[in-house]
Amino acid sequence: MPTGVALRDVREQLFDAAERILLRDGPSALTSRAVTIEAGCAKGVLHRHFADFDAFLAELVLDRADRVSGQAAALRDSAGTGTVVGNLAEALTELFGSVAVAIVALVTFRDEVRARLRERWPVGVPVLTEAGTMIASYLAAERDLGRIAADAEIDVLAPTLIGAGHLLFADRKGAPPEAEAVEKVVTTVLAGALR
Incomplete structure (x- = not known):
């Protein structure tokens, strides 16, 4: 049996x-x-x-960070289509509507997981760091197309969008923010950079 x-x-x-x-x-x-x-x-x-449960959790975090690269390719490919605000609002909603916010809580909650991640990911929280790279790459592509100002501070705009997006979605128990709220944040952050 x-x-x-x-x-x-x-x-x-x-x-x-x-x-x-x-x-x-x-x-x-x-x-x-x-x-x-x-x-x-x-x-x-x-x-x-897995060697132990913390090794399992560290691998979970890294696996979920790797998934952002698939989203990054799709976002980069959307450059020049739709609107910059719409593309970014959709990307942030997809990112933070998934497990990204919970991963931040997990990494913060478990010291041993954080220590193990540092062995392979020396700076930042894996999912958020990958997301920042994804947004920066997209903004650079839009800048090359002239839809973002040539002098836009992409290395400032990308983490600002990630931080603002994280704060919007951080309430695990509440309803996710409306699309208009996400678009308003993106519009506000990019106000001086949009063309």
Whole structure:
């Protein structure tokens, strides 16, 4: 008689389970038992694939940061189409409507995860750092197309948009901000740079 369900991609199944718990209950609810129960597998499965639970959480953060690069390509490809404000508002909503805000809370909450991340990611919070790079790359493409001022301080605008976006979406329990609120923030931040 089988003792469990066959796992196709164990890491991804565990990461998805951890993300659901993180979004639903916050970082304090993340335990190896909670993750394996959510994933529908035995607790030993997690420990067969990761040295310990903090190693698992650090890999989760890095995996979710890697996902931003797919979004970055799509945003960069949108340069010259639609509106700059619309493209950025959509990108921020996609970014912060996902697990990004919860990842910041996780990294802040767990000292050991932060220490492990520093071994491979020496500066910043992985998801937010990748997001900043994504926004800066897009703004540079729009500047090259003349839709952003040639003298725009992209290295200031990108983190400002990330910080403002994070603050808009930071209330995990409340309703996400309306599209108009996100667009208003983007418009305000880019007011002097839009052409």
